[in-house]
Amino acid sequence: MLNQDLHIHTVYSANDSAVVPEQTIELIAGLNHARIAGISDHFENLVGGAFEMYQREIRAAGLKLGTEVDGGKWAEEAAAYPVDYYIVHCRDRAADYRCLEHLLATGKPVVVAHPNALDTDLDRVPDDCLIEINNRYVWRSDWRRYYGPFKGRFKYILSSDAHQPHWLSQFVARHVADELAISECILF
Numbered sequence: 001m002l003n004q005d006l007h008i009h010t011v012y013s014a015n016d017s018a019v020v021p022e023q024t025i026e027l028i029a030g031l032n033h034a035r036i037a038g039i040s041d042h043f044e045n046l047v048g049g050a051f052e053m054y055q056r057e058i059r060a061a062g063l064k065l066g067t068e069v070d071g072g073k074w075a076e077e078a079a080a081y082p083v084d085y086y087i088v089h090c091r092d093r094a095a096d097y098r099c100l101e102h103l104l105a106t107g108k109p110v111v112v113a114h115p116n117a118l119d120t121d122l123d124r125v126p127d128d129c130l131i132e133i134n135n136r137y138v139w140r141s142d143w144r145r146y147y148g149p150f151k152g153r154f155k156y157i158l159s160s161d162a163h164q165p166h167w168l169s170q171f172v173a174r175h176v177a178d179e180l181a182i183s184e185c186i187l188f
């Protein structure tokens with residue numbers, strides 16, 4: 001069983017073609033693959049009505065309630081939603097770094113999603129953010145060079161970023177964390 005898995009998508013991320021129709025909140029809750037599990041569907045799919053049902057289903061399943069925010073354009077709106085934590089796309093642009101600051105001001109955990117895949121400049125990320133080592137993307141870069149210099153500066157979480165049931169694993173992320181001697185931070 002995983003210690004923690006807070007970056008998981010479900011059918012609420014219907015705009016994401018990698019999500020399969022079987023990837024329901026109920027299925028994930030039933031698998032019990034992590035001691036602490038949270039759902040983090042794309043925020044743009046939850047605004048405009050779907051959030052209420054999303055929230056109810058996640059709470060009923062006993063999972064943590066998160067959302068994945070696609071950078072600066074959603075910062076204001078996302079800060080107003082009663083989620084437990086944020087997973088944030090931070091591309092290398094000022095509005096996205098400001099988004100991190102804005103969401104940190106809510107007092108909730110702010111996780112920088114797969115930064116190596118979005119060319120996030122970790123030098124510009126506020127110290128209080130958590131940095132994700134993401135099973136789906138971490139191997140797509142020279143992770144030693146990317147994460148290595150920032151080992152001591154941030155806390156880290158490991159994520160599956162699962163869009164399908166068999167993606168609910170962290171084998172690659174865990175290998176990277178072990179190689180870098182990074183221990184994961186348990187948020188809840």
Ligand SMILES: [Zn+2]
Nearest residue numbers: 068089113114
């Ligand atoms: Zn993402």
Ligand SMILES: [Zn+2]
Nearest residue numbers: 007009068161
């Ligand atoms: Zn994601």
